[in-house]
Amino acid sequence: MSATARTGHPARRPLQSTLRGAAGWARGRHLGSVAFLTNRVTGLLLVAYLYLHLGVLYLLTRGSGSWASVLHLFKNHYVLSLESLLILFILVHGLNGIRLALVGSGIGVRHQKAWFTAAMSASAVVYVVVVLAMFGVI
Amino acid sequence: MAVRVPAPARRPPETQPARGGSLAWISQVVSGILLFVLLGVHIVMQHFVAKGGLRDYAQVLSYLSNPAVLAVESLFVLVLIWHAMLGLRAVLFDFGFGHRGQAAITWGVVVLGTITGGYSFWLIAALAAKN
Numbered sequence: 086m087s088a089t090a091r092t093g094h095p096a097r098r099p100l101q102s103t104l105r106g107a108a109g110w111a112r113g114r115h116l117g118s119v120a121f122l123t124n125r126v127t128g129l130l131l132v133a134y135l136y137l138h139l140g141v142l143y144l145l146t147r148g149s150g151s152w153a154s155v156l157h158l159f160k161n162h163y164v165l166s167l168e169s170l171l172i173l174f175i176l177v178h179g180l181n182g183i184r185l186a187l188v189g190s191g192i193g194v195r196h197q198k199a200w201f202t203a204a205m206s207a208s209a210v211v212y213v214v215v216v217l218a219m220f221g222v223i
Numbered sequence: 224m225a226v227r228v229p230a231p232a233r234r235p236p237e238t239q240p241a242r243g244g245s246l247a248w249i250s251q252v253v254s255g256i257l258l259f260v261l262l263g264v265h266i267v268m269q270h271f272v273a274k275g276g277l278r279d280y281a282q283v284l285s286y287l288s289n290p291a292v293l294a295v296e297s298l299f300v301l302v303l304i305w306h307a308m309l310g311l312r313a314v315l316f317d318f319g320f321g322h323r324g325q326a327a328i329t330w331g332v333v334v335l336g337t338i339t340g341g342y343s344f345w346l347i348a349a350l351a352a353k354n
Contacts, residue, residue: 125317128310135307139343146349149280156277172266179259186252219276 120181120201127178134171162220169219173212180204247309254306261299268292288354293347300343308336 144151158164184200187193193200217223268286270276278286286292312332316325 125314128307129314132307132311135303136339139339139346142346145280145283146346152280152283156279159277175262175266179255179262182255183259186255189248189252218271 116198116201120184120197124178124181124185127174127181130174131171131178134174165219169212169216172215172219173208176208176211177205180208247312251306251309251313254302254309257302258299258306261295261302264295265299284350284353287347287351293351297344297347300347301340304336304340304343308332308339311335 141155144155159168181201181204184197184204187200188197214223269278273282287296309332312328315328315332320328
């Protein structure tokens with residue numbers, strides 16, 4: 086008889102099993118799930134940014150004074166740092182999206198974890214270069 | 224002697240084209256590829272070509288006075304909203320709504336996409352008209 090049937094409540098996951106699951110995550114056993122979740126989360130963040138961006142662009146219709154205040158705001162390093170995160174989300178979502186498209190089309194299915202690692206590594210490298218360019222270092 | 228034949232590689236469930244309909248999946252892939260090019264052009268032109276990383280008011284209006292730029296920016300907006308709405312629909316479908324719920328979600332993203340597209344094209348037209 087199952088724990089659910091005996092007690093009327095779903096059986097609790099033993100601590101040992103939870104720890105094994107966490108170790109599995111660390112070993113990359115669930116890398117496919119992480120990649121999928123990454124794509125969903127970055128996609129939703131980018132949709133939210135789209136509406137924020139469209140809202141900010143409305144100030145262009147109000148004249149040069151309104152737009153000058155936006156330009157002033159975007160010179161702030163904290164705002165610039167947040168903007169740089171947008172680049173990171175675009176890179177991660179875009180490169181991981183290409184991986185999903187290829188794997189979904191049956192291309193490189195066996196190597197999908199390596200593709201994910203490569204996509205994230207490429208995102209990190211391009212992100213660092215873009216941030217350095219944004220802050221005028223290069 | 225038995226020969227062990229390796230099992231064919233299976234696509235993980237999260238990459239199955241059937242998720243949200245294969246036509247929607249193909250459409251998402253095609254719009255994603257187009258976005259890679261269009262978004263790249265948009266970011267480079269707006270933030271890397273412009274001196275100081277952003278165009279001032281006069282520079283924005285001057286940039287939009289070029290018909291080729293207007294065409295590319297309009298296509299970018301169209302593809303971006305298409306991709307975003309399909310993505311939003313796929314995320315909502317993940318929560319496992321029934322057929323009626325999924326139909327309502329599809330109509331919801333069509334309405335939201337139409338409103339967003341209408342506003343975006345109005346914005347482009349309003350700025351182009353200032354030239």
